[in-house]
Amino acid sequence: SQTIHQWPATLVQPVGSPLSLECTVEGTSNPNLYWYRQAAGRGLQLLFYSVGIGQISSEVPQNLSASRPQDRQFILSSKKLLLSDSGFYLCAWRQRAKANEKLFFGSGTQLSVL
Amino acid sequence: GENVEQHPSTLSVQEGDSAVIKCTYSDSASNYFPWYKQELGKRPQLIIDIRSNVGEKKDQRIAVTLNKTAKHFSLHITETQPEDSAVYFCAASKVIKAAGNKLTFGGGTRVLVKP
Numbered sequence: 001s002q003t004i005h006q007w008p009a010t011l012v013q014p015v016g017s018p019l020s021l022e023c024t025v026e027g028t029s030n031p032n033l034y035w036y037r038q039a040a041g042r043g044l045q046l047l048f049y050s051v052g053i054g055q056i057s058s059e060v061p062q063n064l065s066a067s068r069p070q071d072r073q074f075i076l077s078s079k080k081l082l083l084s085d086s087g088f089y090l091c092a093w094r095q096r097a098k099a100n101e102k103l104f105f106g107s108g109t110q111l112s113v114l
Numbered sequence: 115g116e117n118v119e120q121h122p123s124t125l126s127v128q129e130g131d132s133a134v135i136k137c138t139y140s141d142s143a144s145n146y147f148p149w150y151k152q153e154l155g156k157r158p159q160l161i162i163d164i165r166s167n168v169g170e171k172k173d174q175r176i177a178v179t180l181n182k183t184a185k186h187f188s189l190h191i192t193e194t195q196p197e198d199s200a201v202y203f204c205a206a207s208k209v210i211k212a213a214g215n216k217l218t219f220g221g222g223t224r225v226l227v228k229p
Contacts (some may be wrong), residue, residue, distance in 0.1 A: 034216075036219075042221060043203060043219045043220055043221035043222045044203060044205075044219040044222075045219075046216055046217070046218070046219075049216060051228070059216070090157065090158070097198075100205070102148060102160040102163065103217060104161070105117075105157040105158050105159070106157060106222070107156075107157050108157055
């Protein structure tokens with residue numbers, strides 16, 4: 001069966017510090033991968049998605065970047081965090097071979113930038 | 115791009131009553147409409163979805179309806195129970211060739227079922 005791992009679960013970082021959140025998927029190959037952000041009490045905003053190694057599409061201009069160094073690994077990064085980067089970050093995957101199949105979400109990372 | 119509006123943002127119902135959440139979307143090419151439930155502190159999970167070739171789908175106490183002409187879809191929960199308390203998200207997507215599909219989510223509805 002497929003599983004998705006996301007870490008860390010919580011993170012408190014000072015403004016201006018770097019960020020690296022990691023997500024890995026097991027039990028499948030060639031997944032579509034996604035990073036979403038959920039601000040407190042708000043909806044899920046798509047930040048990045050990837051359909052293959054090294055292929056990253058950005059949905060909104062921001063202080064963050066994403067990378068996919070391996071087929072089942074998706075990394076969210078920042079060189080210098082801003083207060084506005086605080087939020088709940090969710091990684092998700094979907095089978096590429098099937099159109100419109102459901103997203104499977106990771107357990108999320110609660111990021112607080114102070 | 116796609117824009118999904120969801121109402122209401124909060125919904126309080128008495129146990130046993132029905133709850134209805136409504137969403138509208140902007141892109142007429144969208145053809146897949148899932149609903150996710152997120153319990154407090156947990157990840158969102160798919161509870162039901164509907165494709166554009168049907169107008170209604172039901173799964174036990176949950177039903178979804180889709181009106182393609184008006185570009186709106188709704189989630190109906192009947193005989194609500196305390197465990198239905200959660201945040202519910204609607205979403206819309208279309209297949210984008212060579213890029214998979216991207217789900218655009220609504221802002222969420224916080225449902226509270228009072229015993």
